Amino acid sequence: MIDFISGILTMGYLVAGIFFLRFWRDTRDRLFAMFGAAFFILAVHRIGLEFSNGAPERTTAWYFVRLLAFLLIIVAIVDKNRKK
Amino acid sequence: MNQPADEPIPEIVRRFIIDHIGSVEALEILLLLAAGTVREYTAEEVSRILCTSLESAAARLQELHRSKLLARVETANSLKYRFDPAAPGAKVVADLEKVYKTRRVSVISFIYSNPTDPLRAFSDAFRLRKDES
Amino acid sequence: MADLIYALCTLTSIVCAVLLLRGYNQSRSRLLFWCGLCFVGLALHNILLIIDLKTPNNVLDLSHVRSLPAVAGVLVMIFGLIWEKR
Numbered sequence: 207m208i209d210f211i212s213g214i215l216t217m218g219y220l221v222a223g224i225f226f227l228r229f230w231r232d233t234r235d236r237l238f239a240m241f242g243a244a245f246f247i248l249a250v251h252r253i254g255l256e257f258s259n260g261a262p263e264r265t266t267a268w269y270f271v272r273l274l275a276f277l278l279i280i281v282a283i284v285d286k287n288r289k290k
Numbered sequence: 291m292n293q294p295a296d297e298p299i300p301e302i303v304r305r306f307i308i309d310h311i312g313s314v315e316a317l318e319i320l321l322l323l324a325a326g327t328v329r330e331y332t333a334e335e336v337s338r339i340l341c342t343s344l345e346s347a348a349a350r351l352q353e354l355h356r357s358k359l360l361a362r363v364e365t366a367n368s369l370k371y372r373f374d375p376a377a378p379g380a381k382v383v384a385d386l387e388k389v390y391k392t393r394r395v396s397v398i399s400f401i402y403s404n405p406t407d408p409l410r411a412f413s414d415a416f417r418l419r420k421d422e423s
Numbered sequence: 424m425a426d427l428i429y430a431l432c433t434l435t436s437i438v439c440a441v442l443l444l445r446g447y448n449q450s451r452s453r454l455l456f457w458c459g460l461c462f463v464g465l466a467l468h469n470i471l472l473i474i475d476l477k478t479p480n481n482v483l484d485l486s487h488v489r490s491l492p493a494v495a496g497v498l499v500m501i502f503g504l505i506w507e508k509r
Contacts, residue, residue, distance in 0.1 A: 211490050218497035222461075225504045234356055235413050273428045276435040283438070286416045408454040408507060415446025415455055 212252055219249035240282035247275035299400055303389050306382040307401055310357045312410075314398055315342055316350045321390065323360060323373040324383045330363055330370035359383075429473045436466035457503025464496015 226242030229235070251271040258268060298304075311317050318340055323331060337347035351371045354360045361374040374380065390397050443459035446452070471489035 208487060208490075211494055215490055215494050215497060218494065218501060221501050222497060222504070225501075229409055229412075233409050233413070235409070237413050237416060238409075269425050269428050272432060276432045279435055279439060283416050283418075283442075286413070287418050408452045411446055411450040411452040412443070412455055412458065414450075415442050418442075 209256070212256060216249050216252040216256075219245045219252065223249065237282045237286050240278050240285070244275040244278040244282075247271060247278065251275065299389055299393065299396060300385060302382055303386050304400065306379055306386060307397070308407070310354070310359060310379060311401055312353065313350070314401060315340070315346060316354060317386075317390065317397070317401065319347065319350050320354055320359060320373075320383065321387050323354075323371060324380075324387065327373060327375065330372040332368050332370050336371075425476060426473065429469050429476070433466055433469040433473065436462045436469060440466055454503055454507045457500050457507070461496040461500035464492040464494075464499070467492035468496075 223242045223245035226238045226245060230238035230242060251268055254268045254271060299307075307317075311320070319336055322336065322339065323329075331351075333344060333348035333351055336342075336351065337344045340347065351360065355362050355371060357379075359374060359377050359379055360371045363370045363372065373383075386397075440459050440462035443455045443462060447455035447459060468489060468491075471485050471492065475483070475485040475489055
């Protein structure tokens with residue numbers, strides 16, 4: 207059951223990432239590129255958890271990957287608000 | 291000359307405004323450059339002619355350039371913009387100018403009333419200070 | 424360390440959710456509503472993760488349910504991305 211949910215989530219992140227990449231293509235707005243990358247990283251995070259032999263999330267260093275995704279989102283927001 | 295008050299702005303002009311024009315300033319800048327056809331303008335010149343701030347003139351010029359309506363020429367010490375007649379929306383600009391001349395108020399209210407482009411709305415949602423537009 | 428990271432993730436998700444839902448309020452652009460819900464889901468996911476971390480497994484084990492808000496959020500956002508006009 208967990209694997210099933212995890213699989214859906216991974217796919218969901220990937221699809222979302224692709225949509226954001228497309229928005230970036232259409233608007234050339236960096237924010238979308240960074241959101242897209244963040245969702246791709248969340249997908250990678252899911253995949254990584256899957257292949258670390260089901261070790262509980264608290265003990266794997268994969269949470270740094272999760273952090274990276276959210277840091278990217280923070281960077282995107284900060285970048286959007288910087289005076290050009 | 292009597293303009294029927296409820297004659298709608300032509301659909302093609304509406305579409306153009308929705309897709310490319312976010313403010314009256316952008317509209318005036320576009321029309322200014324389109325009138326000059328091959329003449330190149332810097333942001334300073336534009337801000338001087340239209341009496342707007344340099345910052346917002348530069349921002350609008352960049353927006354219009356991103357919309358592919360203006361071509362950008364980078365010289366050693368400045369950025370110049372000129373109208374690109376080959377741009378996909380360029381033909382509509384002539385109609386837009388005509389409509390703006392005869393129905394100025396309607397065009398202005400349309401610019402500020404039309405439903406925002408969802409992607410622009412998404413992007414703008416992350417602006418913490420709402421005074422920049 | 425993990426706590427800090429998940430807390431930051433939660434905070435970021437909440438900020439995104441708030442900004443998007445506020446943006447939806449102002450622009451009535453439905454796309455923002457669906458995306459805002461996604462970040463609500465992500466925030467809940469991270470909160471459940473933190474709770475799960477803090478409580479020993481025999482007291483409370485959320486491992487089967489903590490991803491569900493994220494799944495719901497992402498699916499709802501994908502619906503919005505496909506359904507809404509761009």
